[in-house]
Amino acid sequence: MSTRQATGTAEGAEEEIPAPVLASRPFPRSLPRPWAAAAAWVRRWRAAHPAAGQALSVGVTLLAAALVVAALVMPNSLAALEEPSKYLRIPAEGVIGAAVLIALPRRPRIVLAAVSGVALGAMTVLNLLDIGFNQYLGRPFNVVLDWSLFSDAESYLEDSYGHTATLVALAGVIILVLLLLALPALSMVRLSNLLARHPGTATRGTLVAGVVWITCSSLGLQMSGVPLASAGTATALKAQAHRISDTLKDEAEFRKVAKVDAFGNTPGSQLVPGLRGKDMVFTFIESYGRSAIEDPLMAPGVDATLDARTAALAKAGFHAKSGWLTSATYGGSSWLGHSTTMSGLWISNQQRYRTVMASDHMSLTEAFKKTGAWDTVGVMPGVQKAWPEQKYYGLDKVYNAFQLGYKGPKFSWSTMPDQYTLEQFQQRVHGKKRADGKSLMSFVILTSSHTPWAPIPKMVPWNQLGDGSVFDSVEKAGNPASYTLTSDTHSREEYGKSVQYSVTALTQWLERYGNDDTVLVFLGDHQANSHVSGDHASRDVPISIVAKDPKVLEKITSWGWTDGLRPAHNAPVWKMSAFRDRFLTAFGSTPHPKKN
Numbered sequence: 001m002s003t004r005q006a007t008g009t010a011e012g013a014e015e016e017i018p019a020p021v022l023a024s025r026p027f028p029r030s031l032p033r034p035w036a037a038a039a040a041w042v043r044r045w046r047a048a049h050p051a052a053g054q055a056l057s058v059g060v061t062l063l064a065a066a067l068v069v070a071a072l073v074m075p076n077s078l079a080a081l082e083e084p085s086k087y088l089r090i091p092a093e094g095v096i097g098a099a100v101l102i103a104l105p106r107r108p109r110i111v112l113a114a115v116s117g118v119a120l121g122a123m124t125v126l127n128l129l130d131i132g133f134n135q136y137l138g139r140p141f142n143v144v145l146d147w148s149l150f151s152d153a154e155s156y157l158e159d160s161y162g163h164t165a166t167l168v169a170l171a172g173v174i175i176l177v178l179l180l181l182a183l184p185a186l187s188m189v190r191l192s193n194l195l196a197r198h199p200g201t202a203t204r205g206t207l208v209a210g211v212v213w214i215t216c217s218s219l220g221l222q223m224s225g226v227p228l229a230s231a232g233t234a235t236a237l238k239a240q241a242h243r244i245s246d247t248l249k250d251e252a253e254f255r256k257v258a259k260v261d262a263f264g265n266t267p268g269s270q271l272v273p274g275l276r277g278k279d280m281v282f283t284f285i286e287s288y289g290r291s292a293i294e295d296p297l298m299a300p301g302v303d304a305t306l307d308a309r310t311a312a313l314a315k316a317g318f319h320a321k322s323g324w325l326t327s328a329t330y331g332g333s334s335w336l337g338h339s340t341t342m343s344g345l346w347i348s349n350q351q352r353y354r355t356v357m358a359s360d361h362m363s364l365t366e367a368f369k370k371t372g373a374w375d376t377v378g379v380m381p382g383v384q385k386a387w388p389e390q391k392y393y394g395l396d397k398v399y400n401a402f403q404l405g406y407k408g409p410k411f412s413w414s415t416m417p418d419q420y421t422l423e424q425f426q427q428r429v430h431g432k433k434r435a436d437g438k439s440l441m442s443f444v445i446l447t448s449s450h451t452p453w454a455p456i457p458k459m460v461p462w463n464q465l466g467d468g469s470v471f472d473s474v475e476k477a478g479n480p481a482s483y484t485l486t487s488d489t490h491s492r493e494e495y496g497k498s499v500q501y502s503v504t505a506l507t508q509w510l511e512r513y514g515n516d517d518t519v520l521v522f523l524g525d526h527q528a529n530s531h532v533s534g535d536h537a538s539r540d541v542p543i544s545i546v547a548k549d550p551k552v553l554e555k556i557t558s559w560g561w562t563d564g565l566r567p568a569h570n571a572p573v574w575k576m577s578a579f580r581d582r583f584l585t586a587f588g589s590t591p592h593p594k595k596n
Helices: 019-024 033-048 050-073 092-103 106-137 146-161 163-197 199-219 232-258 290-294 299-315 334-343 350-357 364-371 418-430 469-477 488-513 550-554 576-586
Strands: 279-285 319-326 374-379 397-399 439-445 518-524 540-547 573-575
Touching (some): 050 092, 050 106, 050 232, 092 199, 106 163, 146 163, 146 350, 232 350, 279 364, 290 540, 319 550, 364 374, 364 576, 374 418, 418 439, 418 488, 573 576
Parallel strands (some): 374 439
8 A cells, every 4th residue: 555545645645834835946947037937926925824825725726616607608698697696506517527637647737727718708708798788789699600790880980089099909908818818727627636635525525516506406496596506607608509500501501592583584574663763762760679669768869859850850751651760780780780671681690791792692782773764872971991792782982081171170989970971972972963874773871870989079050061170160069979878878868869850960961862762661670779778679760751752652552651750659560671571562663483
């Protein structure tokens, strides 16, 4: 019998070394000198202060255990994250991990503990991403598709809060991620060493924990409505695996769907004959959702604006009908809402977006170009780089943020006020006579109601817009972007004001520059994020069609939409992807399907 076995220490376990002996031992030469010096200092301090050293060691071990357990039972929703009972559960993964580590010799044990700690840290990062994405986009993080959104997030931060704040935020995120990867690994190694030093106690404790977990799971025991037996990390891994699998399958399936088009082979002469000669304007108002019209805090102001603008338009000879569409996105990724509406396909992620943009599936805007009766133009003040989507949308010309002559201040992310955008649209495109005799189809994306909703532009006299410098004083007098960052109430109030501004700018433009043939279709791209819309908001957005010619609105009477700019609560709700085909059909288009 070996001396180690005789003293009751298991093979591969680490002995508890007395402090004086520990302090006298040289540190391994393989470590860098600064680390070796620091470690030697710690050993000397522990030898000189054994009681304090022991207390510190126990405290660090308890913190390590708490960190590992918290990571194992961590939920992936903000509401659940704030419930203390969620952290008082017994994680099955912890019990199984302890059993495995007890059985391993030293080197494999340390390697497995470190690797599993890093993996646990990675799962914690994914859980935090799920929380963030659920809060702002109403869905969990997709590990296959969503990495590209981080560059958009960086641009948004820089535009809204400035370069310095963005650098600080990025540095903080990087440090946080590194800590989340390193601390669980160090904690796992420390706990594995503890298990190895006390194998008998560790084995008995693990058996007891396993029995308790099985009992709690079998009997469904709960605390404050939360099951005591947890398998949260395993469940999260399973969900991620399913999400990856579903994403990969969806790519192939959607390619087939995108090749089918009810109007794909319809000749131009049979597309929208009921709108020939009309001045068509399709406009998206950023983040214009149902909550703006029905939320108790925001609705009074927004509804009053919609009613007042309905009356003003009626006085000018315009009338409207409005309904609801269910958007394919929530809280952001506006381009998914734009493409879903125009393509008639459900574009709910970046992969589908790339697929349809590269396809020949006809967009609603392209249908007007295909007729040969309309010139087509896009006005995109939010576009600040190359925009290859112009081809898919069938636009002859696109005016981006740098081609509208704006010399005024930015309003956080928004490059220019909507009123200025619309005035430039009028001067550069809409107000000009067309030499070729064609009508005009315009695709306009407004941006002033984009988060963070501070500062917000204000309406100025149209004849004083000039190059936009008039907005300098408006921007300086407005709230800073940080005003809405720390208060949901401020966010909701300012969001409501921004929607009022955008609706007012658009309808005043129509009242001022619209003619007998103008047909305006305007809608929201998605609901505002949950800080504004709430945790259980729908994905519905309002849509309105406005025209002077009564025959235009007569063609959509069967839709059952509400008269005016404010859709009734019980007005029809369609999926956003249904609009294209319903619109084409209502205005006389003949289906000639293109099949896969």
